[in-house]
Amino acid sequence: MDLDKVDRAILAALQSDGRATTASLAAxxxxxxxxxxxxxxxxESEHYIDHYRAVLCRHALELxxxxxxxxxxxxxxxxxxxxFEREIQAIPRIVSCHNVSGTADYLLQVVARDMDDYGLFMRDVLRTLPGVTSVESMFSMREVKRDSGLPLL
Structure with a gap:
């Protein structure tokens, strides 16, 4: 099914505010x-809306x-x-995982309290996962753009 202008507007409004009421969406x-x-x-029934959730503040949670x-x-x-994929599903601090092409097999997004906490997680968890022979970490210095939803082209 093709989305019309109104469908796209509803989806855009929900991406901005997942708690929007039907009345506010309608308006x-x-x-x-x-x-x-x-x-x-x-x-919802045609699965354009996958699910609803709150976006939490990583810093307020001391991550x-x-x-x-x-x-x-x-x-x-x-x-x-x-x-490997089954095991990472059960690790909450891995907030996303992608099977990727290129020099790596997977790209994980991981949160930790501080560098010491991440170092222990690397040693005790990441390096012990099935199949893992190498882990290369990069750290976000500053978030420039947060996931702001999908484009509605």
Whole structure:
């Protein structure tokens, strides 16, 4: 299904404020509440809206380090990749994981309280994950642009 201008406006409004009420959405897209609610239900049922969540402040939670870790494997088997992927799902401080092309196999985004905390996490967790032979870390010095939602082209 193609999204029309009103659908895109509803999605844009929800990306800005996931707690927007149907009434405020309707006002924002210039619709009455009932048709807006129907469109919203359709967007949800057709999986344009994956889920709703709150965006937490990393600094308020005293997670001062944001690291990007390139993970490399020495051996590439489906079984090893599956084991690695299962294990990282259960590690809360790994906030995202991508299987990537290039010189690394995976790119992880990791949070930690400070550098000492990250160092222990690297030693005790990252380096012990199935298949991992090398980890290269890069640290965010300053967040220039935070995930602000997907473009609605």
């Amino acid at each position: 924002a897209v210039n619709l009455s509440e009932t048709p807006c609610a129907r469109r919203l239900k359709r967007l 001062g380090v944001l690291a990007f870790a390139y993970i490399r494997f020495g051996v590439h088997t489906r079984d090893l990749s599956d084991k």
